[in-house]
Amino acid sequence: MSFRWQMISIATACALAFILIYTQPETAAPGYTTSESLVAQAQQQAVLEAARASQFVTHDRQLRERQEQLRAAEADLAAKAQAGAKMIASRQMFQQSKGGAWLQLITTNRALYLTLRAQAAKLPGGVTPCTICDGKSYMRGCVVCDHNDGKCPSCKGTGRTVNHNYCPVCVGSGKCFGCNGIGRMLCPFCDDGMIDVRRAPPATTIPIE
Ligand SMILES: [Zn+2]
Ligand SMILES: [Zn+2]
Ligand SMILES: [Zn+2]
Secondary structure: OOHHHHHHHHHHHHHHHHHHHHOOOOOOOOOOOHHHHHHHHHHHHHHHHHHHHHHHHHHHHHHHHHHHHHHHHHHHHHHHHHHHHOHHHHHHHHHHHOHHHHHHHHHHOHHHHHHHHHHHHHOOOOEEEOOOOOOOOEOOOOOOOHHHOOEOOOOOOOOEOOOOOEOOOOOOOOEOOOOOOOOOOEOOOOEOOEEEOOOOOOOOOOOOO
C-alpha cells in the first residue's frame, strides 16, 4: 500500500470514529434510561412552572393586601380628620362644665400670683420662682379629668366613641386635654416654674387647643 493510500485510510477511519462518537443518541444521566431522563426533565419543568405560578399568586395576594392596607390607612386618616374638625366644639362642652373648678384655682391663687409678679417686675431678669407650683411647673391635679387619672373625660381613655369612631375630644389619643394624660396640669401661672412679668396672666377659661 502506498503512503498516499495509507493516509486516505487513516483519514477515513478518523472521520468514521468522529461520526460514531458525535451522532450517538443523547446520553442518559447515570442510572437513568433516556425515557426516564425525559420524565425527570418534564417533572422538573412542572415543578419550576408550579413554583413560578405560586410566586405569582403570592405576589398578587401581597399586592391586594398592600392595597387594602392603604385604603384602610386612608379611611383612618379621614376618620381622624373628621374627629379633629369637631375637637374645639367638643372640648368647649368640658371647658364649660369644668370651668368652675378652673376659675376657682385661678381666683384662689390670684393674690399670690400678683405678689409674685410684682416681685418679678423689680428683678433685673423680670422673673421669680413660682411658689404656686413650688417651682415644679405642674399642679397637684387636673381640673378636667375625673380622679386626675389623665384619661380623656369624654371617652375615659379608650379614644373611641360608643359608635367606635374616633373620640372628637382627644381625637383618638385617649388622653385628657387638660393635663395631656399625666393627671397633673401645667401650672397656669408660670413657665417652667418661673413667674415672668412679660407673660400674660392665666386665662379665666380652660385652654382647649
Ligand atoms: Zn407655677
Ligand atoms: Zn387631666
Ligand atoms: Zn377621648
